[in-house]
Amino acid sequence: MTDAPGISRPADPVQPTDPAAPYVQVRGLSHEFDLSEGLISRLTTGGTPRVLRAVNDVSFDIRQGETFALVGESGSGKSTIARILAGLLAARAGEIRIDGHAMAANRPRPAALRTAIQMVFQDPFASLNPRWRVDRLIAEPIRDMPAPARIERVHELLRLVGLDPLDSAKFPHQFSGGQRQRIAIARSLAANAPFLVCDEPTSALDVSVQAQILNLMRTLQGQLGLTYLFISHNLAVVRYMATDVGVLYLGRLVEVAPADRIFTSPRHPYTRMLLEAVPGTGLPRAEVRGEVPSPITPPSGCTFHPRCPLAEDICRSKVPEFRDGVACHVAHRAATAAA
Ligand SMILES: Nc1ncnc2c1ncn2[C@@H]1O[C@H](COP(=O)(O)OP(=O)(O)O)[C@@H](O)[C@H]1O
Ligand SMILES: [Mg+2]
Known part of the structure; x- marks a missing residue:
């Protein structure tokens, strides 16, 4: 990786131990929110513990300088994973x-990783x-740097x-939304962080401004060799940014x-359903069907089965394991049949 002109590297950058290993490896990440912790909810639920499983046995890799995108409807656990990776939330397991x-x-x-x-x-x-x-x-991550160098x-x-x-x-209110981003x-780059966790970074912006910020992020990635975990519910955005995509459901x-x-x-079938709702994929167009069930009382077996056009008996009773890139009984059988 070469330094962009004018960009000073930190004196003691975190060095990868094995250059061939993925930059980020996540294994068996799980997190639950205990909803019965508060007094009010304990009174209203009669003291029964209620647990919301927000992240369930999630594993993925991100190679250095690449972008792994997480997609999925609202409530699928994207922000929880982002906060765990950024160190803002301690996971229960993984x-x-x-x-x-x-x-x-x-x-x-x-x-060594706190500013990275x-x-x-x-x-x-x-x-x-x-x-x-x-x-x-901007200088917050480098507030200990002496003034002339910091400025x-x-x-x-x-x-x-x-x-x-x-x-x-100037103050933040003197800028537009895109300028503020x-x-x-x-x-986020002040201390030369090599890894950025971006949670819907352009979702609050106008479409034309979105494109400018996404372009900036790609340019910076190329110049500085940045690695991104990129979260978006917008598949067109993901298609523009991602090297690899992970689809989350409940x-x-x-x-x-x-x-x-x-x-x-x-x-x-869930990936297909999300893709059919966006133009330009070459797939037949269709609306996203059904709604995400409550994560407090998720459906049995494959949690997608109530919305799945291909669901069979096994899907209602058995959780499909994640194998060869997919967690779906029907996809596994199709792969076996093709082999
Ligand atoms: N602090 C919290 N306390 C309780 N439940 C939470 C909390 N944060 C998120 N959740 C729940 O966890 C699930 C995943 O949320 P989140 O990670 O924000 O999903 P996404 O970013 O994909 O919309 C949701 O059901 C959400 O309601
Ligand atoms: Mg979110």
Whole structure:
């Protein structure tokens, strides 16, 4: 990876131990929210514990400099996975390896990784303190750097994201939504973080602005060799950004495949249903059918079976294992028959 002009690398970058290993490895990640913890809910439910399984045995890899996209309807667990990877939430179970550092997903991050992973959120207004000027906002991850170098770095970052160094004295409300997201991206890059977790980073923006921010993110990825976990419910956006795609349904990965493959030949009926709802895939067009069931009382067997056009008896009784990139009884049988 070569440095972009004007971009200073940190003095002690986190070095990968095995250059051939994926940059990010997630294994068996699971998380539950205990809904009976609060007094009010305990009174209203009569004390019975209620558990919401938001993430269920999720595993995937991200290679350095590439983009793994997570897609799925609202409530499928995308943000929970993002927050766990960014170190904002301790998972109940699972293992994560980032840049050669292995950690249990329920333990705090090693210090070497704390600035290496940064998160870009959907709403740049909510993620930027309205009372801080841009220079202070962007310099937050490098606040210990001496002033002249820090100021120079802020100017460099502003130019990198297509803003003007003169913008550093302004407040967030003086910018448009797209410009605010540029500021948030600049902040995430301040300490040379090599891995960005981006949770719906353009979903709050106008379509024309969305394209500019996505272009910026791709340019930065090429210049700086960034690795992205990219979350979006918008498949057109995912198609533009992703190297690989993971499809989530009620906390489980139901299909993982290279982006070019998943858009032309989806294997899971849920992936197909999501793709049929977007134009330009070559698949027949159809609306997304049915609704996501409650994750507190998920359906038996394959949790997608009540909405699945191909569901059989086995789908109602047995949870399909995730094998060869897909978790679907019918897809597994088709693969066996073809072999
Ligand atoms: N702090 C929380 N407490 C309880 N339930 C939560 C919390 N955060 C998320 N959930 C639930 O976990 C599930 C997954 O949520 P989330 O990860 O935000 O999904 P997505 O980002 O795909 O929309 C949802 O059913 C959501 O209601
Ligand atoms: Mg979300």
